[in-house]
Amino acid sequence: MVEAIKVINSLGIKHQLTPFGTALELNSIDEAAKLINVLSEKFRSMGVPRLVIDLSLDLRYDKEITLEYKVSSVHQKL
Numbered sequence: 001m002v003e004a005i006k007v008i009n010s011l012g013i014k015h016q017l018t019p020f021g022t023a024l025e026l027n028s029i030d031e032a033a034k035l036i037n038v039l040s041e042k043f044r045s046m047g048v049p050r051l052v053i054d055l056s057l058d059l060r061y062d063k064e065i066t067l068e069y070k071v072s073s074v075h076q077k078l
Helices: 002-010 029-045 066-077
Strands: 015-019 019-027
Touching: 002 015, 002 019, 002 029, 015 066
Parallel strands: none
Antiparallel strands: 015 019
16 A cells, blocks of 8 residues: 555645545546556566556546545535
8 A cells, every 4th residue: 555655646646545545636537547557567566466456436527626625525514
């Protein structure tokens, strides 16, 4: 996990680490594909025999939403 976060930081991707995963704020599917490729190459070069990536996308075409906005929206409704 530490190496993955290092890669995410090196690419300048905004993210939030959580106990059950890492939320990423990306601008496009191409950016997600690039990250997956970079992570795959990184772990392969480290000799990791298997890499499992769980990916869930929330694509908004009507407006831009940040990670902070999504969290604050929940807190406002509590």
